[in-house]
Amino acid sequence: MAEPSTRRTPLPRVRTSGPERPWSRAADRGVQAFYGPAAFYGPARNPDVRSGVLPVSGARASDGPYVCEWGHDMAHILVIGGGIAGTAAALALHRAGSDVTVHEAHPESAGDIGAFLTLASNGMRALAQLDASAAVTAVGFPLRSMRVLDGSGAEVARVPLGEAADPLLRYRCLPRGDLAAALQAEAARRGIGIRHGARLASVRDTPDGVTVHFTDGSTATGDLLVGADGLNSVVRRGTAPGVEPRYAGQRVFYGFTDAPVPAGTDAGDSECITMVRGSAAAFGYAVSPDGGTYWFARVAGEPLTADEIGHGTPAHWRGLLLPLLRADTTPAADIVTATTDRVMVTNATEVPTGTPWRSGRTLTIGDAAHAASPATGQGASMALEDAVVLAKALRDAPGTDSALSLYESLRRPRVEENVTVSGGISRGTHRPPSPPARGSAAPAARLGDGELVRHLEWHADLWAEFGAPGPGDRRTR
Numbered sequence: 001m002a003e004p005s006t007r008r009t010p011l012p013r014v015r016t017s018g019p020e021r022p023w024s025r026a027a028d029r030g031v032q033a034f035y036g037p038a039a040f041y042g043p044a045r046n047p048d049v050r051s052g053v054l055p056v057s058g059a060r061a062s063d064g065p066y067v068c069e070w071g072h073d074m075a076h077i078l079v080i081g082g083g084i085a086g087t088a089a090a091l092a093l094h095r096a097g098s099d100v101t102v103h104e105a106h107p108e109s110a111g112d113i114g115a116f117l118t119l120a121s122n123g124m125r126a127l128a129q130l131d132a133s134a135a136v137t138a139v140g141f142p143l144r145s146m147r148v149l150d151g152s153g154a155e156v157a158r159v160p161l162g163e164a165a166d167p168l169l170r171y172r173c174l175p176r177g178d179l180a181a182a183l184q185a186e187a188a189r190r191g192i193g194i195r196h197g198a199r200l201a202s203v204r205d206t207p208d209g210v211t212v213h214f215t216d217g218s219t220a221t222g223d224l225l226v227g228a229d230g231l232n233s234v235v236r237r238g239t240a241p242g243v244e245p246r247y248a249g250q251r252v253f254y255g256f257t258d259a260p261v262p263a264g265t266d267a268g269d270s271e272c273i274t275m276v277r278g279s280a281a282a283f284g285y286a287v288s289p290d291g292g293t294y295w296f297a298r299v300a301g302e303p304l305t306a307d308e309i310g311h312g313t314p315a316h317w318r319g320l321l322l323p324l325l326r327a328d329t330t331p332a333a334d335i336v337t338a339t340t341d342r343v344m345v346t347n348a349t350e351v352p353t354g355t356p357w358r359s360g361r362t363l364t365i366g367d368a369a370h371a372a373s374p375a376t377g378q379g380a381s382m383a384l385e386d387a388v389v390l391a392k393a394l395r396d397a398p399g400t401d402s403a404l405s406l407y408e409s410l411r412r413p414r415v416e417e418n419v420t421v422s423g424g425i426s427r428g429t430h431r432p433p434s435p436p437a438r439g440s441a442a443p444a445a446r447l448g449d450g451e452l453v454r455h456l457e458w459h460a461d462l463w464a465e466f467g468a469p470g471p472g473d474r475r476t477r
Helices: 084-095 121-129 133-137 176-189 306-311 314-325 332-337 379-396 400-427 449-456 462-467
Strands: 023-025 065-068 077-080 100-104 116-119 141-143 145-149 155-160 171-175 193-196 200-206 209-214 219-222 224-227 246-257 272-277 282-287 293-300 343-350 362-364
Touching: 077 084, 077 209, 077 219, 084 100, 084 121, 084 176, 084 224, 084 379, 100 219, 116 121, 116 176, 116 379, 121 133, 121 171, 121 379, 121 449, 133 171, 133 176, 171 176, 176 193, 209 224, 246 332, 246 400, 282 332, 293 314, 293 332, 306 343, 314 332, 314 343, 343 400, 379 400, 379 449, 379 462, 400 462, 449 462
Parallel strands: 077 100, 077 224, 100 193, 145 272, 224 362
Antiparallel strands: 023 065, 116 171, 141 171, 145 155, 200 209, 209 219, 246 293, 246 343, 272 282, 282 293
């Protein structure tokens, strides 16, 4: 089949009756279709979709070709922001059959020097639904366990991390820039357009579409705009005028050193992350298989000004941090001392809960919608969840408005709980739960985790399970 054009003409619509997914016989109708179990959702728009979703319960290959009735025109989706949330959303939307283009402000991929993150099992599960696990596991390294030290350096707990028994779902530690680059490379491999150097200036929403204007004078028009442009989102200015990110009570330091790690860092276990509950700072570090050490520190205090952050040097940041770490007898101070140049600092910041996410044909996701302080370590994983659920909602719901309402009803309770809990930890008003003692069983699954699996499972129909309001409507959970 020939490669689809950049902007595709929607398929002729073939409606069906009854509660089944909207597929029907397409024989002799002159439209592109696939047969039985090999039928893809939106095949003419994206012949590479491999969802494996059957068109109708009990369908057989002999039943003939089927064509999808989308129920709403979603011919082209614009994504603003080519970071983790934006590129993952593009991968998910493409897999669901949408034509999507990513517009990224930076001229080329660039990572934060020294910044790293951990993808939790829920984030890895979301990647698996996008068939993107291999792209991400090619970088970084897995984490199977977490140990906790007190201020004296004594180990008080060691527990498995997430779904450590499943190689596909294990936590993963990697630089933030490497994750974004891996997702962008995968998007390019699938033929998804990513335009670099496209800095958003304004958005014009009309009943017939949405047009974005860039600072270089160019424009782009689509049927839906997904704002994934991060904490200082330009898109959010239109969906939530006047809403600004707020300080969450801590300065956050990130660093990396490839110097030999000091004694006592448990360097022999490259699949363990260590958390230090110090007297004046929360500290964490992980040692990669090649001996590099990634670390972070969270310190309470007044927010740093933009000028302080912009002009701070690694030596300056070490000078601020080391006196706090030396108050304890843990490996933290030695690790920071060994870090010569790859140090950065930022303010822990959050978007207030209750912030509107939608306006007309525009929706914000990821940090643009619900940035949280990094205390829970869930920011990237939540963004990956957003991507999957948004694509499924647009795929499964009968109309765009109902799809976006379904998406918000499923995502808002979960992400705002994370904002609240993470902010409470950063401000010292919520103490993180104490892990079980060493040798104890892994923590029980959190309430709602089973439902999250259904939200993410690619073959599960979100509208059928969660869309129709009525008695016991699960969308409120």
